Amino acid sequence: MISDTLDKKVGSISVFEHVAEYEHEQVVYCYDKTTGLKAIIAVHNTVLGPAMGGTRMWDYATEEEAAIDVLRLSRGMTFKSAIAGLNIGGGKAVIIGDARKIKNEALMRRFGKFIDSLGGRYVTAEDVNMTTQDMEYIRMETSHVAGIPENLGGSGDPSPVTAYGVYVGMKAANKKVTGSDDLKGRRILVQGVGNVGTNLISYLTKEGAEIFVSDIFEDKLEKVTSAYKVSVVPSSEVFEFDMDIYAPCALGGTLNDDSISKLKCSIVAGGANNQLLDEVRHGNMLIDRGITYAPDFLINGGGIINVGCEYLGNYNREVVMGKTEHIYNTCLSVLDKSEEDGITPQEAAMKIAIDRINAIGGIKLSF
């Protein structure tokens, strides 16, 4: 049986202790001297199907930081696919290094060979610092990849679909809080204007929201300010900024003791994975501060719906958008359940996901 809580461990602990805590099936360390590849693939749970989740490339300060990131992210993927109703399990990969400096064709193809060696237990796609071109390179070495370019028969970059799910999830949260799902005139801060953030801004612009943006890279900000009517907020001022909705679309862990005590908003709804540094503590802190949280793994599920449908075959964009739109209803149900049961929205969403995994796991045991 999969559990919904994590034991709190203090200090540095071994990989096996982490794996035991997060309940992974398999963790694979990949190293290649020639290309300089250092990657970790984490297969969290395959009860519903092959472990699927994007590859993130990041210049992690330590190997332990990379390991914890991939373990947390892959666990989140298990719940994400389960609540989206997909027959897909949870996995994720990280490549350690600065994408702007070391990413190239050979590195990506060597990584593809490692994925292939798992025989389909892990299927990759895009995450932070990954492009459809990278998926094309991986595809040269393995078929266990999705999010490949449309001209090669794939479904392309999943982020527009992810952003659509975040947008409808945000609307649902707004309905819960204000009684209306109209985002016109709402002050919304999008933190991280990469693939998901920029696509989200496009939807919010069409709806007439008042949009604020923040990013750590000047070139990303320039791109978005030249394309949309948005105002830039310095990174250091994000959490003190007066807004209605905070939309984290960069990295995880931005909802923590420090940020939550400062936040001036009534809703958090964004695309970033693992926004709550501590699921229980920070989920409850948000409730105490009167802030409604749309669970990240629920509302950013559009991307996995997209790449999952590509991988499973018979890809149809209309079907994918329809499944993604359903996030609106699920989000409203989760927020209602959270209120009725006196639990956090994160706990309410996880309960739905875990119940499905356990129910389907039970069926599988019968033959």
Ligand code: NAD
């Ligand atoms: P991306 O690399 O295209 O964009 C991330 C952006 O965040 C970049 O512009 C980066 O400069 C910025 N950033 C990084 N640290 C920051 C900080 N401290 N403050 C402000 N900005 C910062 O990645 P993406 O594909 O847009 O993914 C964004 C988030 O959404 C990630 O957490 C990812 O795991 C999650 N996500 C993405 C998808 C998808 O379809 N791409 C699906 C589900 C979840």
